[in-house]
Amino acid sequence: MGIGTVGGGTFAVxxxxxxxxxxxxxxxxxxxxxxxxDRARAEAVTGGKARLIEDALAIxxxxxxxxxxxxxxxxxxxxxxxLRAIGNGKHVVTANKALIATHGNEIFTRAREQGVMVAFxxxxxxxxxxxxxxxxxxxxxxxxxxxxxxxxxxxxxxTEMRNHGREFAEALRDAQARGYAEADPTFDIxxxxxxxxxxxxxxxxxxxxxxxxxVHVEGITGVARxxxxxxxxxxxxxxxxxxxxxxxxGIELRVHPTLIPERRLIANVDGVMNAVxxxxxxxxxxxxxxxxxxxxxxxxxxxxxxxxxARALTADPQHRVPHxxxxxxxxxxxxxxxxxxxxxxxxxxxxxxxxxxxxxxxxRILADSGISIEAIRQREPxxxxxxxxxxxxxxxxxxxxxxxxxxxIEALQSVKGKVTRLRLETLA
Amino acid sequence: MGIGTVGGGTFAVxxxxxxxxxxxxxxxxxxxxxxxxDRARAEAVTGGKARLIEDALAIxxxxxxxxxxxxxxxxxxxxxxxLRAIGNGKHVVTANKALIATHGNEIFTRAREQGVMVAFxxxxxxxxxxxxxxxxxxxxxxxxxxxxxxxxxxxxxxTEMRNHGREFAEALRDAQARGYAEADPTFDIxxxxxxxxxxxxxxxxxxxxxxxxxVHVEGITGVARxxxxxxxxxxxxxxxxxxxxxxxxGIELRVHPTLIPERRLIANVDGVMNAVxxxxxxxxxxxxxxxxxxxxxxxxxxxxxxxxxARALTADPQHRVPHxxxxxxxxxxxxxxxxxxxxxxxxxxxxxxxxxxxxxxxxRILADSGISIEAIRQREPxxxxxxxxxxxxxxxxxxxxxxxxxxxIEALQSVKGKVTRLRLETLA
Numbered sequence: 023m024g025i026g027t028v029g030g031g032t033f034a035v036x037x038x039x040x041x042x043x044x045x046x047x048x049x050x051x052x053x054x055x056x057x058x059x060d061r062a063r064a065e066a067v068t069g070g071k072a073r074l075i076e077d078a079l080a081i082x083x084x085x086x087x088x089x090x091x092x093x094x095x096x097x098x099x100x101x102x103x104x105l106r107a108i109g110n111g112k113h114v115v116t117a118n119k120a121l122i123a124t125h126g127n128e129i130f131t132r133a134r135e136q137g138v139m140v141a142f143x144x145x146x147x148x149x150x151x152x153x154x155x156x157x158x159x160x161x162x163x164x165x166x167x168x169x170x171x172x173x174x175x176x177x178x179x180x181t182e183m184r185n186h187g188r189e190f191a192e193a194l195r196d197a198q199a200r201g202y203a204e205a206d207p208t209f210d211i212x213x214x215x216x217x218x219x220x221x222x223x224x225x226x227x228x229x230x231x232x233x234x235x236x237v238h239v240e241g242i243t244g245v246a247r248x249x250x251x252x253x254x255x256x257x258x259x260x261x262x263x264x265x266x267x268x269x270x271x272g273i274e275l276r277v278h279p280t281l282i283p284e285r286r287l288i289a290n291v292d293g294v295m296n297a298v299x300x301x302x303x304x305x306x307x308x309x310x311x312x313x314x315x316x317x318x319x320x321x322x323x324x325x326x327x328x329x330x331x332a333r334a335l336t337a338d339p340q341h342r343v344p345h346x347x348x349x350x351x352x353x354x355x356x357x358x359x360x361x362x363x364x365x366x367x368x369x370x371x372x373x374x375x376x377x378x379x380x381x382x383x384x385x386r387i388l389a390d391s392g393i394s395i396e397a398i399r400q401r402e403p404x405x406x407x408x409x410x411x412x413x414x415x416x417x418x419x420x421x422x423x424x425x426x427x428x429x430x431i432e433a434l435q436s437v438k439g440k441v442t443r444l445r446l447e448t449l450a
Numbered sequence: 451m452g453i454g455t456v457g458g459g460t461f462a463v464x465x466x467x468x469x470x471x472x473x474x475x476x477x478x479x480x481x482x483x484x485x486x487x488d489r490a491r492a493e494a495v496t497g498g499k500a501r502l503i504e505d506a507l508a509i510x511x512x513x514x515x516x517x518x519x520x521x522x523x524x525x526x527x528x529x530x531x532x533l534r535a536i537g538n539g540k541h542v543v544t545a546n547k548a549l550i551a552t553h554g555n556e557i558f559t560r561a562r563e564q565g566v567m568v569a570f571x572x573x574x575x576x577x578x579x580x581x582x583x584x585x586x587x588x589x590x591x592x593x594x595x596x597x598x599x600x601x602x603x604x605x606x607x608x609t610e611m612r613n614h615g616r617e618f619a620e621a622l623r624d625a626q627a628r629g630y631a632e633a634d635p636t637f638d639i640x641x642x643x644x645x646x647x648x649x650x651x652x653x654x655x656x657x658x659x660x661x662x663x664x665v666h667v668e669g670i671t672g673v674a675r676x677x678x679x680x681x682x683x684x685x686x687x688x689x690x691x692x693x694x695x696x697x698x699x700g701i702e703l704r705v706h707p708t709l710i711p712e713r714r715l716i717a718n719v720d721g722v723m724n725a726v727x728x729x730x731x732x733x734x735x736x737x738x739x740x741x742x743x744x745x746x747x748x749x750x751x752x753x754x755x756x757x758x759x760a761r762a763l764t765a766d767p768q769h770r771v772p773h774x775x776x777x778x779x780x781x782x783x784x785x786x787x788x789x790x791x792x793x794x795x796x797x798x799x800x801x802x803x804x805x806x807x808x809x810x811x812x813x814r815i816l817a818d819s820g821i822s823i824e825a826i827r828q829r830e831p832x833x834x835x836x837x838x839x840x841x842x843x844x845x846x847x848x849x850x851x852x853x854x855x856x857x858x859i860e861a862l863q864s865v866k867g868k869v870t871r872l873r874l875e876t877l878a
Contacts, residue, residue, distance in 0.1 A: 035590050035732045045657055045780035046589045048768070143587070149733035151587030159571070159579030161474045162463050162753030229473055287715055287739060304463045305577035305750035309739035311715060322733035325590030333769050340476070341761050352473035 023078040023103060024094035025058045028117050028144070030067040031317030032091065032324045037071065039325075047329045057081050082107040089331050091324060092116040101125050108132045108140070113335070115327040117144035117320055123218035126225075126232040130345040137339040141327035146219040147172050147296045149319030150312040151326065156226045156300065157347040163302030165227040167267035169280075169449055172219040174294035174314045175203045175210035176242050176262040180279075181292045183250045184259065190245060202294055212241035213262065213277040220264030223298070224275055228268060228356070229348030233275070236358035240278040249371060249442060252413050253281045256397060258369075259289040260444065272359035281369050281415075281446040287311075288449065299449060362422040367396065370414040371442040372431060376403050380436045381412065387434075391427035393419045409438050415446060451506040451531060452522035453486045456545050456572070458495040459745030460519065460752045465499065475757045485509050510535040517759055519752060520544040529553050536560045536568070541763070543755040545572035545748055551646035554653075554660040558773040565767040569755035574647040575600050575724045577747030578740040579754065584654045584728065585775040591730030593655040595695035597708075597877055600647040602722035602742045603631045603638035604670050604690040608707075609720040611678045612687065618673060630722055640669035641690065641705040648692030651726070652703055656696060656784070657776030661703070664786040668706040677799060677870060680841050681709050684825060686797075687717040688872065700787035709797050709843075709874040715739075716877065727877060790850040795824065798842040799870040800859060804831045808864045809840065815862075819855035821847045837866050843874060 025033060036043065036051060044050045057078035058064040064074045078094070081087055082103055090107040094100045097120045104121065107114050108129065116122065122129070122142050133140045143153045147170065156165070171177050175197055182193035194211065197203035209215050217237040225232045242262050253260050258281035267274040282289045287309055291297040296314025301307050313319035334342050344350060374380045381400075388395060399413040416424070428441045453461060464471065464479060472478045485506035486492040492502045506522070509515055510531055518535040522528045525548045532549065535542050536557065544550065550557070550570050561568045571581045575598065584593070599605050603625055610621035622639065625631035637643050645665040653660045670690050681688050686709040695702040710717045715737055719725040724742025729735050741747035762770050772778060802808045809828075816823060827841040844852070856869045 031732075039590060039592055039732070042592050042657075043590060045776045046772070048772070048777045048780075149730075150736065151583050154582065154587050155579050158758065159582050159754050160750070161757040162467060162471060162750045164467055164470050229470075287718055290715055290718065302577075302750060304459075304467070304746040304753075306741045306744075306747055307739075308578065309737070311737035311739070313734045316734075318732040319734055322588070322590045322730060325732075326587050329589040330586065333771065334765075336769060337762075337765050341764060343761065344474070344476070348473045349476045352476075 023057045023081055023090060023092050025056050025064050025067050026093065027317045028320045028324065029058070029093040031321035032093065033067055033072070035318055035321040035325055043325065043329065047332055049332060051328055051332060054086060055081055055084065078103050079106070082110055082112065087112060088335065089113045089115060089328060091328070092118060093324070095120070097121045097124055104129060105132060108136050108138055111136055111138060113139045113331045115141045115324055115331060117142070117324055119145040119215070119218040119222065123221040123232055123234045126222070133345060134350060139331050139334065139342060140345055141331055142222070143327050144320045144323035146222050147298055148312070148314040148316060149322045150296060150298065150310045150314065151323065152223065152298045152310050153226065155308070155310060156223065157343055160300065160302050160305065163304045165268070166301045166303055167265065168223055168227055168298060168300040169263045169265045169288070169447065170220070170223065170298035171261055171288065171291050171296050172264050172298065172314060173210055173213070173216040173262055174296060175207065176216070177291065177296070178202050178294045179211070180242060180245070180250065180260055180262065183245070183247055184254065187247060189247045190243065211243055213239045216262060216264045216277045220266060220275060220277055223264070224266035224273065226347035227266060227300070228273055229346070229352065229354050230273060230356060231353060233358055236275055238276040238278070238361040242279050244442065245279045245444070246442065248411065249369070249444060252371065252399065253369065256399065256415065257284055258282060258446065259284050261289065263447070265447065269359065269365070271363060272357045274359050274364050276361060276364065279444050281444055282449055286449050362425065364421045365418050366421070367418050367446040368416040368424055369444040369446050370416065372412045372414070373409050373438045374412055375408060375436040376410045377436070383434055383436065384412065384431055387427050387430045388416070391423045393423055393427055451485045451509055451518060451520050453484050453492050453495050454521065455745045456748045456752065457486070457521040459749035460521065461495055461500070463746055463749040463753055471753065471757065475760055477760060479756055479760060482514060483509055483512065506531050507534070510538055510540065515540060516763065517541045517543060517756060519756070520546060521752070522546070523548070525549045525552055532557060533560060536564050536566055539564055539566060541567045541759045543569045543752055543759060545570070545752055547573040547643070547646040547650065551649040551660055551662045554650070561773060562778060567759050567762065567770060568773055569759055570650070571755050572748045572751035574650050575726055576740070576742040576744060577750045578724055578726065578738045578742065579751065580651065580726045580738050581654065583736070583738060584651065585771055588728065588730050588733065591732045593696070594729045594731055595693065596651055596655055596726060596728040597691045597693045597716070597875065598648070598651065598726035599689055599716065599719050599724050600692050600726065600742060601638055601641070601644040601690055602724055603635065604644070605719065605724070606630050606722045607639070608670060608673070608678065608688055608690065611673070611675055612682065615675060617675045618671065639671055641667045644690060644692045644705045648694060648703060648705055651692070652694035652701065654775035655694060655728070656701055657774070657780065657782050658701060658784060659781060661786055664703055666704040666706070666789040670707050672870065673707045673872070674870070676839065677797070677872060680799065680827065681797065684827065684843065685712055686710060686874065687712050689717065691875070693875065697787065697793070699791060700785045702787050702792050704789060704792065707872050709872055710877055714877055790848070790853065792849045793846050794849070795846050795874040796844040796852055797872040797874050798844065800840045800842070801837050801866045802840055803836060803864040804838045805864065811862055811864065812840065812859055815855050815858045816844070819851045821851055821855055
């Protein structure tokens with residue numbers, strides 16, 4: 023259902039690698055019917071090698087179909103179709119992160135009742151097999167945290183800002199020109215797409231329900247070229263990270279631009295590539311890197327799911343890997359930590375009058391809030407320049423303390439405008 | 451069977467994370483009996499929480515045992531025990547790369563006849579789930595090549611040589627002092643351990659039988675500090691890579707020190723860490739990074755296999771993932787390419803008299819052999835120095851041509867000793 027970019031890639035990969043796939047799966051995988059409203063597009067992609075229909079409803083009710091592949095996207099029509107397919111006892115493979123992140127709890131409950139599989143490897147980080155790794159390969163581990171570059175558009179923009187000294191708006195235009203960003207880029211640059219993916223990763227890492235509405239989400243529109251430059255000078259790169267961490271007080275779920283030490287491998291993941299770093303208590307850190315989007319990388323994940331589903335078709339549903347990695351009766355109700363209670367380090371850029379006493383006022387406020395300073399950086403003023411940026415790196419502290427301190431700092435007469443605040447993670 | 455480093459780690463992880471593992475697997479995993487000849491060690495590790503015996507033969511014949519975990523290592527006793535366990539209808543989980551690489555074809559044939567699983571995620575790259583990724587997640591792909599840093603000892607030594615300007619022997623002593631290298635380090639530094647792992651990776655990537663004896667193996671004992679320095683100056687890092695590549699003429703299987711561009715993520719994998727880079731035709735490049743050895747990282751893979759086996763115990767063997775990823779009747783008999791026919795680029799270090807005409811002689815021989823030069827580097831002579839190293843990077847060429855040219859170059863009166871030859875891969 024849906025033969026756009028990913029659907030076309032899936033069709034092409036299944037056709038081209040049919041022999042290799044059959045050698046592995048032990049059975050061929052046939053696409054019996056393709057549904058797409060755009061008949062001309064569907065014909066161009068399939069070249070007469072599949073039956074075409076316009077109404078996907080006919081697929082979810084077709085008794086000849088074993089597995090439905092949902093590649094329409096969004097969570098209105100797709101939700102209805104997926105629920106109907108499940109209701110009719112069909113297994114589902116989907117690449118739809120928005121659908122799983124926002125309606126996954128309902129979908130998996132229905133799927134369990136019907137004894138069907140819903141596979142979604144392609145929903146997170148495209149071709150990187152991070153869902154299988156978390157669901158199966160890390161079964162021995164208590165996952166401590168994960169941090170991912172899971173939006174290629176943002177990573178491309180931040181890479182351009184660093185490598186070519188561009189401002190955000192200019193880098194965004196370039197991303198749009200290259201087809202890496204939509205005409206309306208909100209979903210990507212505001213971090214919503216990354217939050218969908220983080221929601222899914224956190225659920226299967228910790229055994230908690232999908233809770234998209236609890237994710238703290240900040241995009242990259244507030245990152246200025248000078249922040250990227252300052253971070254670089256201090257030995258850091260700025261990346262949009264989705265972070266999920268288990269702390270004693272609850273689970274952190276947050277998407278925001280983050281300074282990370284340049285010596286970390288993940289700091290060197292550039293352009294549209296994705297990477298997910300996971301820390302398990304037994305295995306230590308694991309990094310998974312690859313293409314997070316694109317027709318064939320995403321198709322690679324879709325077809326791997328198809329092969330898995332084909333293998334497990336006749337298995338007792340009790341013996342399959344649970345949809346969200348943990349047995350449904352063993353899900354944890356540990357709460358998501360509000361952002362104010364998260365503990366992390368910070369990069370602050372404060373624009374202040376270049377006169378004696380200003381820095382003392384600022385550092386006094388920070389000290390009074392219990393915030394320790396790790397580094398300070400100030401440059402010489404240019405001729406006639408009255409306000410200068412003060413760059414501060416803090417040690418780890420609770421976000422609430424920073425909120426309070428920044429309110430006081432922004433109220434200082436000598437400080438101009440809002441303070442820019444980015445979080446900093448060592449990922450150690 | 452065997453409760454040394456990895457066995458002890460497995461016992462500890464199963465005990466510590468029992469609740470988390472049960473939440474995922476839907477059933478607890480009990481160690482019913484531990485066999486180890488060193489009773490004192492076994493008692494220290496298990497602390498009275500498992501029945502101990504000294505003779506592992508009793509385990510492979512015990513009707514109460516469903517799954518045997520072989521963590522003895524080596525391929526004499528372990529081979530016998532694994533074959534007996536299979537013969538008695540028991541599933542096997544092993545971390546034994548030597549056993550799988552050299553006796554895997556026999557073991558998997560027997561296992562198939564008996565309808566049992568033999569899982570070996572822990573045999574390659576410790577905690578990195580590369581076996582599952584290749585066997586399952588890449589099912590849609592025609593794998594083009596893979597290249598891995600799959601021996602932590604060698605990677606530690608090469609990292610030390612680069613970061614601290616050490617010679618090989620000194621770095622090896624340091625590795626031994628830290629417990630990263632054995633008293634007899636031959637298996638690691640001569641590339642044999644990496645060749646075992648490469649054998650396994652290549653088999654499941656391409657669907658070919660295990661062919662350890664066909665791997666071209668060179669270790670790192672011939673890498674001098676100055677080669678690491680020269681590589682660095684030219685923008686490369688020296689890594690011991692296991693490389694498997696599908697070419698039109700056959701499959702390349704080779705382990706050797708390799709120059710790789712420093713901008714590649716895998717070039718920045720340092721110390722004892724492992725990483726495997728795989729290129730599939732649909733997914734493009736994927737990198738998997740993590741701890742390649744150690745008690746708990748390896749245990750993470752052993753326990754993940756145990757959970758997989760526990761889930762699939764009652765499945766129809768026909769529907770399980772094949773041991774070597776491809777259906778046994780669909781294995782390919784494509785031949786392994788002899789090293790002489792491999793095409794790659796080269797780093798050459800030639801020690802020659804510092805006098806006019808020498809370089810012309812050398813470049814003439816290279817040109818006559820059809821070898822194009824990518825870069826030449828020569829330093830100024832120190833006072834009284836008669837022989838100088840000439841550093842050459844070549845373009846891609848067949849190894850036979852280089853063998854021929856080096857024989858002629860080494861026969862030149864002006865050239866001293868053997869030419870140092872390292873391969874160079876761009877990994878693009």
